[in-house]
Amino acid sequence: HRYDNRGPGFQLLWDETQKLGAKFTATVTYAMEASGSYHHNLLVFLLGKTDRVWSFNPLLLRKERLGQLRKTKTDALDAQMIAEFARKDGREHPFSTVDPEQMRLRELCRVRFRLVRKASKAKQQLRRNLDILCPGLGPEFKDVASPSAMAVLKDVAQVTSLFQATVEDLEKLLKPFYQNPDRRHLKAVALQKHFEERVENGGLEEPLVFEVRFLLHQLELYEEQVRQVEGKIEREMERRKSLLTTVPGISLVTAAIVEGELGDPHRFPDERAVRAFAGLDPSVRQSGKFEGDRVRISKRGSPRLREGLYNAALPAMRVNPACREFYERLRAGGKHHKSALTAVAGKLLVQCWAVMRSGKSFEIPEKYRVAATTEKETTTFPSAPPSLEKGDASRPSSTSQESPQGPSREPKVVRK
Template structure:
């Protein structure tokens, strides 16, 4: 077998190859990230191996630049494995190349990592799963952007209208935004007529009785405000701009969320039967896992999520398990942790497991992480078996949430690989 490594970048890639003994077969070659470059890469591979089946190509999972080349090589019959950059760094240290880095050396290191690691070819997600992954990640970025905009607006209001935050239960809810969009500063609120201000607030709150008299209360706060007055015009313009951004981002989040729900119902709706898993976290979990068949068993999924405990053991010393590795998908890890924090409140056995960890002296964060590992096993079983979650299902220990035959698809109940 020949192992070829590709160091990918935005504009240019470099490919190198080693044989089964780790000897470099020929000089690494650079090529462009485009159709002509890909054809040149294929010609180079034909020069080092007679058939595509004689080569395993590897590339790092860095950014998105690998995907086009990956799709091209797979279409040409080559097996391609996407490698965790952490493992390439480990081989770099092993070879004493910590302070030596260039594209040609990196291509050789990726090939060597592939040779040592015995990787299986990677499979791209289906169209629906890839769409779900793209949209869930985009949804998360939209929410982060929305939170940043709200933080900026809060900082401004803390200086110019600090009393505003106490006027509404949610200062950036519909009623709060209705006020800020027209009169964001105390001097502007104080000049408005009570009936006009109240009408805006009531319409935004859809006639809720809870906002009755809110206009008079707000005007009183504005007249007594201790906010600064310097640069009011610029501050008012910025607050109004930020409110418009909030409205836009809310609208985009709503559109994305509706499409995400549709895709989740199409791809894997059964994850919603797991306590604590919402449409948002469920979609993120399914999108990042993709084909559950690529995981040998539930512990492999735990490892991919980066929720496995690190090990520090030497001789008679054993730390008893260190912090989680945080390898793998950070999106999956975050979604599982958020789902686990809710699951402990709604699933009695997971709640009991959480309380046991707390009684052992574990802090909230560590205890929820332990629940997230349990949740990984549940998700694996639901997606593998294609059945709704049922803690009372025969063969399942409700206290541990393990599933009989949890070695995964492709194994019999004794754990032996099927032929």
């Protein structure tokens, strides 16, 4: 049977399946594939009437489908395969649940994620246009959407007077962003030199300048929208009194990403399961005497959770000595900077999961607190590694601050 993916269709499905259950004196259990957002409304509808509902990961069902010899694929065969999978393996999976508060928080964070992605694409297009209009101008700004870059581009990207600003004009534009007059003058001279050295581009100026101005407006709009969404997220997290913010380096936005994407922490039996959910578990290839020389993360699971934790790893190292010690130990062992940051992100996830599962505040282990106090008496706490200075590609694209990670042992927690 086919049912309309709306309210009347859902009700018809419910009525007919309940009649079948009564006819055979059986309890009806519902199973479906978690197909993006398409299944969501049906899942919520059924969970409002019964708790016997499964929503299976599409990867599990795909493996079940590949295990069959026939290559035919139809809706009827898919429905039969899902029912058979539920009958054989359903007991290994808990029934699905819906927490409206958690789903609302998750969707707020995903709205922010989509806005940040759109802004990132606009930046890429802006840099591409600048590379054609004035080669060298884009790299002159580490971030083409920075306030100083936006101020300059708004003034000089004019169809009638393209890149005609003098050094004095540029210094006036840069004055709010460069307090040091010498640095301001050097930047203005460098920009003016790029203006003078640009070449003809075969009549592309007018359309590209139009698009540059459109992109500048888009970036301003995206920045304002991200600010509004983050404000809403922060107010929501303050209302929830989230304990994740007790982890040094975890901001309200990062805490919201973790809580929204992770959901109920008790559905994960151990830290390996929670790492796998975020796609931060190792993907190992080994057979007989063969062992792969590179171990990558699986990148399965929630990409939003993985990205949020990765962006949190660097800021966490600045405020959490346990994170920094773990990172430095990996680097000393020969790990690449980004590999070490990814490992820190995985440890951060475990710490957050432990706090959520225990319902207790996070506390840095005593040995790290003592070490941090001693180090502060002798030297200043180091800043970020040189490879991640402002403008590095691995920095987070949003403005939120982020999170800490610690030693390999279980993190300490104390009651609030």
